[in-house]
Amino acid sequence: MTDQTQHSLTCNTDHGPLKGERLSVGYGETVILDDVDFHLEPGKLTVLLGPNGCGKSTLLKTLARTLSPRTGRVLLDGQDIHRQPTRAVARRLGVLPQSPNAPDGLSVRELVGLGRFPYQTLVRQWSRRDESAVTRAMEAADVSQFADRPVDSLSGGQRQRCWIAMVLAQETQWLLLDEPTTFLDLKVQVDLMELLESLCHQHGRTLLVVLHDLNLAAAYADELVLMRAGRIRYRGAPVDVFNEPALADVFGLRAQVLVDPANGRPFCVPVKGQGQQASGYAGRPTGATLTL
Numbered sequence: 001m002t003d004q005t006q007h008s009l010t011c012n013t014d015h016g017p018l019k020g021e022r023l024s025v026g027y028g029e030t031v032i033l034d035d036v037d038f039h040l041e042p043g044k045l046t047v048l049l050g051p052n053g054c055g056k057s058t059l060l061k062t063l064a065r066t067l068s069p070r071t072g073r074v075l076l077d078g079q080d081i082h083r084q085p086t087r088a089v090a091r092r093l094g095v096l097p098q099s100p101n102a103p104d105g106l107s108v109r110e111l112v113g114l115g116r117f118p119y120q121t122l123v124r125q126w127s128r129r130d131e132s133a134v135t136r137a138m139e140a141a142d143v144s145q146f147a148d149r150p151v152d153s154l155s156g157g158q159r160q161r162c163w164i165a166m167v168l169a170q171e172t173q174w175l176l177l178d179e180p181t182t183f184l185d186l187k188v189q190v191d192l193m194e195l196l197e198s199l200c201h202q203h204g205r206t207l208l209v210v211l212h213d214l215n216l217a218a219a220y221a222d223e224l225v226l227m228r229a230g231r232i233r234y235r236g237a238p239v240d241v242f243n244e245p246a247l248a249d250v251f252g253l254r255a256q257v258l259v260d261p262a263n264g265r266p267f268c269v270p271v272k273g274q275g276q277q278a279s280g281y282a283g284r285p286t287g288a289t290l291t292l
Helices: 003-009 056-063 086-090 108-119 128-140 156-168 186-201 214-220 244-251
Strands: 018-027 030-040 045-049 071-076 093-096 174-178 206-210 223-228 231-236 255-259 266-270
Touching: 018 056, 030 056, 030 071, 030 231, 045 056, 045 186, 045 214, 056 174, 056 206, 056 223, 086 093, 086 108, 093 156, 108 128, 108 156, 128 156, 156 174, 156 186, 186 206, 186 214, 214 266, 223 244, 231 244, 244 255
Parallel strands: 045 206, 045 223, 093 174, 174 206
Antiparallel strands: 018 030, 018 071, 223 231, 255 266
16 A cells, blocks of 8 residues: 555544434334443444344444434434434445445446445536545555456455445545454454554544454454443453453353463453353453443
8 A cells, every 4th residue: 555545544533423322222112222322432443242132233323324213312523413414424424234235247446436425416426536535445445456346256355345445435534334244254354354453543544343253353442342232231442341250241151361462462262061151250340341
């Protein structure tokens, strides 16, 4: 990546926060999120973790304006995100849903170009700035070599990088990604997390990512948010909240938590013989923020 490209990818982090206030969200009669407060720390890679059905994807979709809360509100730059025009939000907030699909035959360049939709109007059509943004996004996601190939001809990891390039082409400060590593090989997952870490720490983006892999999250997150039953249970740096009591409380998982001597990051090794539930594990992680 050239210095010029690297500079142009950098975003100014001097913006108002993205936050949810007293969010209650549900489907039909079922309540998924129950009076949740959440703010996204600018300039950090934050990962949402929790068991299936805990509300982590629902929280992300609500922050992304895909779902409307029954009560509460989502604020972006101090304004209710659900009261702002779609294009205005899309110029500030990039969203990658779980398992996105591209139309058959769409080329990589065409897919990434869709990220410029928020800037297109009847009086403002495709411009040099749009072309430059697409080029930079493809370079950042390392998919330039596939520019003219159909998206559906690529491997799963390559396709996911193309979708990330599309979001990057929006040139937004905030990036929300729902399970971007699902169904990918471990090496591809690691490569994607390296890319997301670089976007955050080298290019000034703020990322909120839903993940399932506990160790992958602990290895790359600046901040972990652990959810259970529609509530945020723990929030903090991995070294503070990724430990045996928290994993038992949130996941019902009996595990040993060790520290990687190479980077000081925690990782877990499940204890064999999980027949007995770990939900009664006593104790509270030192330094954790526990939200009831």
